[in-house]
Each structure stands twice: as C-alpha cells, then as structure tokens.
C-alpha cells in the first residue's frame with residue numbers, strides 16, 4: 167500500500183492539452199473517485215498513474231518514490247479495465263496467476279493466493295473456465311481478482327461497472343466497497359455514475375477539460391460546491407441555477423420579475439452584481455402564506471418517494487422535489503420559498519462560490 | 523429451406539467433382555503402363571504401381587523432395603517469425619510513415635514476379651558472393667527469396683489479426699508486469715495462432731509450388747525442388763507421362779496432407795475478429 171502524490175502533472179497529445187497542472191495527494195488506503203464529463207481526462211489521468219501514458223510535465227510519486235519515469239510493469243500497481251481485458255486464452259486461474267507467474271512466484275504460492283482471492287470473490291467454481299464462458303458480473307470479479315492477488319501498491323479502476331446492468335452494478339458497487347474496507351488498498355476509481363462516486367468515495371476529484379475543479383469528501387462537494395460547474399455536476403436531479411442580481415440593501419437576490427430570495431448570511435457580494443442563485447430541488451419550500459416567489463406548475467412527476475414538479479419561475483425553469491404529496495396540477499400557481507442557509511450563491515463572471 | 527439446402531448441396535457436390543477431376547485424371551494416368559496411356563477410359567482399370575516405384579526409387583527425386591521440404595518449411599517458419607514481429611510493430615506502435623511502409627510492402631507484390639528474374643539472377647550470381655560461396659543454387663538463396671515474396675502477404679494478414687486483438691490486453695499484461703517480449707510471447711502469440719497457421723500454410727504452399735525462380739536460380743540437386751523435377755521429365759526423346767503423373771501426384775500429396783491438418787485453423791484464421799465476446 168502506498169500514498170500517491172501528483173505535482174503539477176501535465177499531459178499533451180500533440181497540440182491537445184489533456185491534463186493541466188494537476189496536483190493533489192492521495193493518502194495511504196484512501197478511495198478516491200475521479201468524475202467529470204466525457205472527455206475531461208479521467209481515463210488519461212488514471213492511465214498516467216498506471217504508467218500506460220507518459221506525462222509531459224510534473225511528477226508522480228507512489229509511496230514516496232518518483233514513478234513518472236518508470237514503466238508500467240515496474241510500478242507494482244493493478245488496473246481493472248472497463249471491458250475487463252481478461253486474457254481470452256487463459257482460464258480464470260491462469261488469468262489471476264499471470265502477474266504472479268511473471269514475477270516468479272512458485273506454483274504452490276500462486277495457487278494459494280489465487281484460491282484465497284477466488285474464495286473472497288466467490289469464483290472458486292469457475293477457476294478452470296475460460297472468460298468467454300462467464301457472465302459479465304463473473305468476468306468483472308475475475309478482473310478484480312487479477313488485481314487483488316498481487317497485493318499491489320495501488321488499485322486503479324476505469325469505469326469497471328459500466329458494462330453491467332443496473333441491478334448488478336448496485337451489487338458490485340457494495341462488493342467493491344466492502345473489498346476496499348477489507349484490504350485497505352489505496353484506490354483510484356473513475357466513473358460517470360454520480361451515485362457510485364457519492365457512495366464509494368472517501369474523496370471525489372471533479373475534473374473538467376483536464377483541470378481539477380474541486381476535491382473533497384462527497385458531502386462536502388454536495389453541500390459546498392466551489393463553483394457553478396461542480397454545483398451542476400454533483401447531485402441528481404441537478405441543482406437549480408437561477409440568474410439573479412444582488413440587492414445588498416435588502417440583502418436579497420432579485421429575480422427578473424422583482425421577486426427575491428434572501429442571501430445566505432456571510433455572502434461576499436457587491437450591490438448590483440450578477441450572480442447565480444443555486445437551490446437543490448429538494449430544498450424548495452412550498453409556501454402557504456404570501457411569502458415566496460410565484461411560479462407556474464408545468465409538469466408533475468410522482469416517483470413514489472417524492473413528487474417532482476417542473477415550474478416556471480420568473481422566466482426560468484426550475485425543478486422541485488417535494489416529499490409531501492401536495493395536490494398540484496399543471497397550470498397551478500404556487501409560491502416557492504427557500505431557507506437561505508440551504509442556498510448557494512456564485513459570481514456569474516468567475517463562476518466561483520461567494521456564499522459561505 | 524429444405525429445397526434450397528438440397529440445391530446448394532448438389533451445387534457443392536458438382537463443384538467438388540469438377541475440382542477433383544484433374545487430380546483424379548492424374549491418378550488414373552499414374553496407374554497406367556505406357557502402352558495404355560491413351561485409352562479413353564477415365565477409370566483405373568488395373569492397379570499398376572511401377573510408375574510410383576520408379577519415381578520413389580529415383581535418388582534424384584527424393585533429393586528434390588527433401589530440398590522442397592526444407593525450403594518450404596524454413597521459409598514458412600521464417601516468414602511467420604518475421605511477419606509477426608513486423609505486424610506487432612505496425613499494429614502497436616505509432617511509427618512515423620507506418621502506413622506508407624505498409625503500402626510500400628504491398629506494392630512489392632504488384633509487379634509480375636518474372637520482372638525480377640534477371641536482376642535476381644545477377645544478384646544471386648554476381649552480388650551476393652562471399653568468397654567461393656554465392657546464393658545461386660543454394661537452398662538458403664531460395665528460402666530468402668521466398669521470404670521477400672511472402673513477407674508482404676504475411677505482414678498484411680498478421681497485422682489484420684493483431685489489430686483485432688484489443689490493445690487493453692497488452693496494457694493489462696504490462697500492468698501485470700510483462701516486458702514487451704513477454705507481451706508478445708504470452709498474449710499476442712497465442713491469440714494470433716490462427717493467423718500464424720494460415721500464414722504458415724499459405725506461404726509453405728507458395729514455396730512448395732513455386733517453379734519460375736526455382737528453375738532459374740538453381741542448377742543442381744543441391745537446391746532443385748520437386749516442381750523443377752517435373753519439368754525435367756519433359757525431354758526431347760519423349761516424355762514418360764505415367765512417371766510424371768506419379769511424381770505430380772506425390773508432389774501434391776504433402777500439400778494436401780498439411781492442408782488437411784490445419785483446415786480448422788484456416789477457417790478460424792479467415793474468420794478472425796471473432797475474438798471478442
């Protein structure tokens with residue numbers, strides 16, 4: 167097991183700047199998830215860690231030792247690929263023992279390690295099968311087993327669950343999490359899936375266009391997104407982003423129609439500043455009295471646990487999620503209020519958070 | 523479904539018979555004594571082995587047969603080894619001008635081989651001369667020459683095969699601790715086996731059947747191959763058709779046997795891309 171330190175990592179593909187000045191540290195045994203929109207450089211970053219891509223600037227340290235100039239085979243890390251990359255001409259046992267064989271472990275040693283990992287992953291009955299005779303979930307577990315048997319310094323996962331169906335994905339998700347808790351291995355995990363990121367990560371790294379947008383614990387990112395991008399990216403359904411003007415005299419964010427919401431205490435704003443007022447769908451309060459901004463209901467989607475209401479508010483579409491079963495129908499006018507403590511305010515220009 | 527099944531069955535029977543007719547004719551002629559050669563019947567009227575015995579008792583023919591075996595097999599092995607390495611390079615590394623190299627290799631096959639006859643003769647007798655030794659009339663000379671002709675084809679075929687092996691497998695092996703040589707031997711080689719089998723057979727058969735260069739660039743039992751032996755049977759004093767047919771039959775036999783053994787691989791090799799799943 168080992169720490170991972172990235173310092174000013176840069177990666178160019180010809181003229182294309184794929185990773186820009188990436189610096190962060192991963193603690194020993196930490197589970198870090200990389201998220202970001204497609205093409206933002208998640209796989210590229212993971213592959214530079216594994217040694218499958220060279221970097222064009224900066225340094226990478228693994229367990230304190232500089233590795234960015236070391237070939238993949240000498241880094242002693244393991245990688246689980248999106249399509250598993252099992253060797254089709256080897257049995258499950260041979261697949262799992264391959265790395266051990268390459269580094270010269272004896273046969274009894276290899277067998278003992280493979281048997282142990284297979285038992286942990288419930289693969290024992292399949293050890294003599296070839297990958298093509300396995301289901302998707304079993305293949306996924308073989309790929310995990312292949313990584314586990316070596317007790318490498320770090321595990322890298324590139325969207326390992328994206329080829330599985332939804333139900334299996336949920337199972338494997340908790341299985342990977344359980345394995346991590348058991349092995350305590352430093353892990354970096356790439357995913358598209360919000361829920362995977364939120365549930366599995368010790369810390370999430372949000373990437374955009376090859377740059378780090380924010381790093382933090384899942385709830386930290388959810389509760390205090392550092393900028394508009396992270397605010398929109400973390401959380402599902404996404405945060406409502408209302409264009410507002412700051413009115414410092416009444417300490418409010420004013421909408422185009424004149425209605426307003428209070429600013430969270432401690433917001434660093436100028437009078438008249440253009441800003442984005444962010445509210446998570448489940449933070450709307452359906453107001454009974456005459457406080458709150460008037461909105462027109464457009465669409466209602468009851469999901470059972472909650473009611474999703476799409477409404478028109480001062481010319482902007484907003485989404486609300488109510489846990490109470492309000493009797494609403496399209497065309498109704500409702501009054502929406504907000505507890506300012508749950509709101510997020512961002513500068514429209516810099517896109518950075520200005521509320522505390 | 524039934525009817526079209528039957529029709530295609532009959533069609534294949536017909537095509538097969540048509541293909542086999544010359545082979546059958548060869549067998550019929552080889553089983554006839556000289557006097558009966560020109561009879562109209564297409565059936566074997568008596569079992570007559572003398573032609574075969576004459577051929578098999580000829581030390582020269584056996585020598586030629588041995589030469590052919592050696593040349594064809596060494597050539598096929600060499601082509602497979604070199605072709606795999608070249609295809610690995612072209613498939614896995616971004617080589618500047620790699621596509622051009624590839625195209626240039628293929629264009630080598632576009633001119634009719636006879637065009638190269640005179641330059642090759644001069645090269646073999648005048649240029650590649652080392653002391654007393656020269657490439658002319660040597661098995662090595664033929665083996666190397668056939669490599670020149672077979673390699674483009676082999677590289678083309680094997681590159682297609684290797685391009686079908688997912689790059690992730692190489693990468694997985696590297697992360698597992700494999701050197702480039704180990705990636706090649708533990709991952710690429712086993713997965714390219716069908717392609718290698720096809721390459722081996724087709725280049726083997728090319729070398730086995732080649733006549734033009736073998737006839738021009740060899741002059742003695744030292745390096746002559748069976749195809750040239752066949753031509754030597756056409757003589758001014760009259761051709762012994764029976765013995766020639768027997769020899770032709772014996773010449774075809776190894777190719778048929780080899781083909782029979784690897785038929786399975788050939789089919790697998792020609793349907794490659796079937797790796798995924």
Ligand SMILES: Nc1ncnc2c1ncn2[C@@H]1O[C@H](COP(=O)(O)OP(=O)(O)OP(=O)(O)O)[C@@H](O)[C@H]1O
Pocket residue numbers: 179182184202203204205206207208209210211358
């Ligand atoms: N070999 C390459 N040559 C040139 N550009 C590349 C290469 N590999 C990746 N890129 C570019 O680098 C960027 C980042 O790619 P990367 O695969 O890391 O994205 P990603 O975040 O993993 O996306 P996804 O979620 O779709 O997998 C993309 O714009 C891609 O086009």
Ligand SMILES: [Mg+2]
Pocket residue numbers: 208209210
């Ligand atoms: Mg990716």
